[in-house]
Amino acid sequence: MNARIAFGRALAMLPALMLCAVLAEAQSLRPYVEGDQLHLRSPNLRLLSAEAKQQLRNGATVTYAFRVAIMGARNGDPRVTLTYHCIFSWDLWDETYKVSRREPGYRSASRLNQAAAEQLCLESLVVPASVLPPDQPFWITLAYQMDNRRSAEGSDSSSSIPGILVDIFSRRTKDSVPVELVESGPFRLGDLRKAR
Amino acid sequence: MKRIRTRLILAFLAATILPLVVTVWIMTSLLERSLGFATTEQLDRLSTSLQDTGRHYYQQARELLRKEAAAGAIEHQTYAFAEAAQWPSEVRDFLESSEPERFAIGGEGGSRLDYFVRKGEDVWVYTRSLDGVRMEELSGEYRSARKLVQESQERDLRRGFTTTLIVLVAAVWLVSLVWLIYLANRVSRPVQQLTAGLSELAAGHLDTRIDAEGADEIGRAVAAFNRSASELEQSRGRLVYLTQIASWQALARKMAHELKNSLTPIRLTVEEILARLPESERPFMEQAARIVVSEVESLERKVRAFSEFSSEPPLHLGKIDVNSVIEERVSFLKPGHFDVGYATELAADLPAARADEDRVKGILTNLLENGAQATGPGGKILARSCVQEGKIRVEIHDSGPGLSEEARRTLFEPTITFKKHGMGLGLSIARKDALMCGGDLCLIDGVLGGAGFQLTLPVAGDE
Numbered sequence: 001m002n003a004r005i006a007f008g009r010a011l012a013m014l015p016a017l018m019l020c021a022v023l024a025e026a027q028s029l030r031p032y033v034e035g036d037q038l039h040l041r042s043p044n045l046r047l048l049s050a051e052a053k054q055q056l057r058n059g060a061t062v063t064y065a066f067r068v069a070i071m072g073a074r075n076g077d078p079r080v081t082l083t084y085h086c087i088f089s090w091d092l093w094d095e096t097y098k099v100s101r102r103e104p105g106y107r108s109a110s111r112l113n114q115a116a117a118e119q120l121c122l123e124s125l126v127v128p129a130s131v132l133p134p135d136q137p138f139w140i141t142l143a144y145q146m147d148n149r150r151s152a153e154g155s156d157s158s159s160s161i162p163g164i165l166v167d168i169f170s171r172r173t174k175d176s177v178p179v180e181l182v183e184s185g186p187f188r189l190g191d192l193r194k195a196r
Numbered sequence: 197m198k199r200i201r202t203r204l205i206l207a208f209l210a211a212t213i214l215p216l217v218v219t220v221w222i223m224t225s226l227l228e229r230s231l232g233f234a235t236t237e238q239l240d241r242l243s244t245s246l247q248d249t250g251r252h253y254y255q256q257a258r259e260l261l262r263k264e265a266a267a268g269a270i271e272h273q274t275y276a277f278a279e280a281a282q283w284p285s286e287v288r289d290f291l292e293s294s295e296p297e298r299f300a301i302g303g304e305g306g307s308r309l310d311y312f313v314r315k316g317e318d319v320w321v322y323t324r325s326l327d328g329v330r331m332e333e334l335s336g337e338y339r340s341a342r343k344l345v346q347e348s349q350e351r352d353l354r355r356g357f358t359t360t361l362i363v364l365v366a367a368v369w370l371v372s373l374v375w376l377i378y379l380a381n382r383v384s385r386p387v388q389q390l391t392a393g394l395s396e397l398a399a400g401h402l403d404t405r406i407d408a409e410g411a412d413e414i415g416r417a418v419a420a421f422n423r424s425a426s427e428l429e430q431s432r433g434r435l436v437y438l439t440q441i442a443s444w445q446a447l448a449r450k451m452a453h454e455l456k457n458s459l460t461p462i463r464l465t466v467e468e469i470l471a472r473l474p475e476s477e478r479p480f481m482e483q484a485a486r487i488v489v490s491e492v493e494s495l496e497r498k499v500r501a502f503s504e505f506s507s508e509p510p511l512h513l514g515k516i517d518v519n520s521v522i523e524e525r526v527s528f529l530k531p532g533h534f535d536v537g538y539a540t541e542l543a544a545d546l547p548a549a550r551a552d553e554d555r556v557k558g559i560l561t562n563l564l565e566n567g568a569q570a571t572g573p574g575g576k577i578l579a580r581s582c583v584q585e586g587k588i589r590v591e592i593h594d595s596g597p598g599l600s601e602e603a604r605r606t607l608f609e610p611t612i613t614f615k616k617h618g619m620g621l622g623l624s625i626a627r628k629d630a631l632m633c634g635g636d637l638c639l640i641d642g643v644l645g646g647a648g649f650q651l652t653l654p655v656a657g658d659e
Contacts, residue, residue, distance in 0.1 A: 058346055059339030092247060092335050093254040093301065111295065162360055169363075170356020 029140055029184035033192045038127040040068070040142065045182065047118040048088065052146050056090035056097075063087050063102075063147040066125055070132060071139045074185060078141070080131045085147070086121040132189050139185030146177050200387060201380040208376045212369065220365055227357050236348035243341035250334050254309075257326055258299050261311045265322040277317035287312065287319055306332030386414040393421055402429040434631050437608070441628045444610050449506035452499045459499065463492045505610065505621045511632055515548040515656040516556060518588055522579050525560040535573035541580040549588045549653040555629035556653070559637065562622040563592040563649050570596030576644055587635070588653045596646035604639055 030041045052062045064086045069078035085102040091110070097117035100108035101124040109120050125142070132138060264270045275287050283291070290298045290312040298312040302323075307330045311322040389406045396404040404425055406418045470478075470485045519542040526538050549556075560579075567577045576595040581588065599607065610624040623637075630637040635653040642648030 055346075058342035059335065060343070060346075092338065093251055093331055094299070095251070111293070111298070162364060165360040165363060166353070166356040168356075169359040170351040170353050172350055172352055174350070 029142060029182055031140060031184075031187060031192060033129060033189070036129045038129055038132060038189075038192070039123050040125050040127075040140070041119065042122055042142075042182065043115075043119065045118065045122065046114075047121060047144065048114060049146060051177075052088070053114075056088060057092075059090070059092060061087055061089045064121070065145050065147050067143045068125055068127060069141040069143070070127060071141060071185075072133070072136065074139050074183070076139070079133075079138075080127065082125070082127060084125050086124070088117060088121070129189065134189050137186035137188050139183060140187065142182045143179055145179045201377075201384045204380040204383070205373075205377060208373065212372070216365060216369060220362060223361055224358050227361065228354070231354050231357065236345050239341055239348075240345045243338055243345060246334070246341070247338050250331065250338070253326075253329065254331065257309050257324065258311075261299070261309055261322055261324045262297075264324070265311055265313065265320075270322055270324065272313075272320040272322045274315075275319040275321065277319075283319075286310070287321065291319055301326075301331045305330030306335070383414070386418055390414075390418060390421055393425070397421075397425055397428070402432055430636070434636060438628065438631055441610070441624065444624070445506040445508070448502035448610075452502040452506065455495060455499045455502075459492050459495055463489060466492075501621060505625060512552050512554070513550055513633065514553065516551055516553045517546075518549045518556070518590060518653065519543070519546050519581055521553065521556055522560060522581060522590065525557060525564055526579060529561065529564050529568065533568040536568045536571060537574075537576045539576065539578045541578065543580075543582045546581055546583060546588065548656040550656040551633035551635065551653050552629070555633060556651075559626040559629055559651055560590070560592070562626045563651070566622065567592055567594035567596065567647070570594050571646060572596070575646075578644055583655070586655060588655055590651040590653070591640065591648060592651075593642045593644045593648045594646040595644040598642060598646045599639070607639060608637075 028042065029045075030043070031038050032041060033039075047064060048056070048062070052064075055062050066084040066086065068082045068084070070080040071078050087100045087102060089098045090096075091098065094111065096111045097114060098108065098110035099112060099117045099121050100106065101121070107124055109117075112120065127140075261270075265272065275283050280288065280291065286300055286302070290300075291314075296314060300310045300312065302308045302310050303325075307326050307328065309324045309326055311324070313320045313322070386406070386409060393404050393406045402425060405422050409415055409418070466485050466488050470481055473481050522540060522542060526540060530536075530538055564577060564579070568575070571577060571594045578591075578593040580591040580593075582591075583589070608623050608627045610621050627637040630651055630653075633653060635651060637649060637651050640648040640650045
């Protein structure tokens with residue numbers, strides 16, 4: 001009787017476990033080596049949040065901040081940390097995306113659909129192969145967050161005291177933008193080179 | 197006294213709080229109404245509709261251009277691959293992409309639609325005007341409108357304006373309250389000092405003075421208090437002096453009477469003894485009698501002086517020309533002290549004084565005589581007159597050795613002498629006479645290096 005109950009429970013949990021596995025797969029990183037650089041790819045990862053897409057459709061640009069960390073073990077201390085910023089914009093009439101990477105070198109591509117824009121952004125996040133351990137496994141953590149700060153051009157510039165006070169008191173409390181985290185591994189540089 | 201301050205503050209609170217509440221209520225009502233007009237919901241709908249219309253128009257323009265290009269209805273510009281290096285950037289960008297065709301907005305403000313098509317390795321570009329519609333400007337307008345909408349959605353303007361209004365009104369009110377407390381303190385402090393000063397004065401501390409501030413009613417009240425206290429102090433000093441003098445006079449009168457009673461029989465008895473003596477004893481007795489009579493005469497002079505000191509002749513107050521009296525006294529005494537230099541500095545237009553002329557003459561005679569005796573041959577005496585604080589002031593300065601601290605302290609007390617001749621009653625009588633005339637006599641810093649005296653007399657008509 002007990003065995004049947006346990007089997008029933010396991011059967012009931014199976015869809016949930018499968019969903020978790022699918023989500024984990026969707027969120028996983030698939031790095032590849034091209035030349036001396038490690039590129040990141042995650043075909044099912046959706047970077048742009050609903051808020052970001054709303055801002056883009058309002059004609060504003062949206063900046064995403066990325067932090068790529070290489071670790072020797074899962075949840076270990078990062079050996080290398082790299083920071084990137086990608087700027088997304090939306091063509092109102094063509095209804096296509098444009099994405100540009102600010103640093104380390106400016107790169108830009110336009111007339112993209114959402115998936116292409118997101119993947120192009122991800123692939124532009126590169127890690128020099130020289131900083132990776134040649135024969136030891138490593139983990140990659142990608143943390144990203146929409147940069148919610150308005151550009152100085154767009155911000156209010158009330159100079160009078162009443163204006164400043166109205167600005168302060170009329171603000172609605174906004175939820176802080178969450179930091180999304182994707183962690184994958186272990187990888188070996190040799191395996192990645194072979195996979196190429 | 198804190199009650200005045202508290203009352204002022206309470207009056208301010210009572211006078212301001214109700215109007216303030218009414219004002220805030222009126223302003224928030226008006227604000228509510230004005231915010232009701234300034235809705236952004238219409239802007240939200242309008243901008244969304246504008247975008248839909250623009251996009252629709254753009255799609256139509258694209259389709260039309262594509263059809264016209266396919267039908268060869270419009271001219272195209274050919275970009276040969278061989279000259280790719282000279283191509284404009286947008287054509288080269290299209291070539292490098294993998295797209296089979298591309299539409300792009302160009303021209304001033306986005307008033308033109310370009311259609312890029314690959315023809316082998318070459319690129320053909322068809323162009324069509326958007327009939328005056330500037331798509332880039334439209335984008336800018338839409339972006340601004342959406343930004344306003346988004347900002348409005350991110351804010352609660354009603355709350356912002358109302359809170360700001362309340363905060364600012366409260367701040368202004370608090371600043372006013374602080375200012376009022378400061379003013380209340382400032383106003384009540386002199387009143388408090390005045391009350392404390394009056395209490396001190398009532399307790400007999402006539403030297404109490406208050407620091408006067410400002411020329412307002414309070415300042416004038418403080419000045420009047422200080423003046424009254426000063427006059428009270430001076431009056432009390434004079435009264436005390438006159439009382440002392442009266443005591444001394446009574447004592448002198450009694451002493452003179454007793455001495456006179458004894459001296460007359462002594463003198464008569466000595467003269468009788470001398471008359472009855474035989475001729476043989478006369479030389480010695482005559483000499484002894486002369487000594488006794490001389491001493492008796494000396495004692496009689498002193499008795500006369502005491503009598504004069506104690507006598508109180510009637511006062512004859514009247515208008516007197518002080519400058520004339522000074523000049524007359526100097527002229528009168530100058531021959532007696534030909535080796536002393538006299539000088540006068542008399543104020544022009546000096547008003548008449550109200551005093552007893554004989555007593556003033558007596559006072560000046562005493563001062564000038566004392567000065568001449570103190571300064572000696574070759575010395576200088578200066579007599580000055582002026583009006584200060586509504587009183588006539590006469591100053592007598594000498595170039596003598598001046599007075600010691602001890603002498604300054606007991607100068608006007610009777611029976612003290614600093615001269616070879618006289619009883620030392622002169623200055624006491626002089627001050628008493630000055631006081632009887634409504635003035636005073638006091639010692640001041642001498643301008644010639646010696647002593648200096650100041651006689652104060654009331655101006656005639658200044659009762």
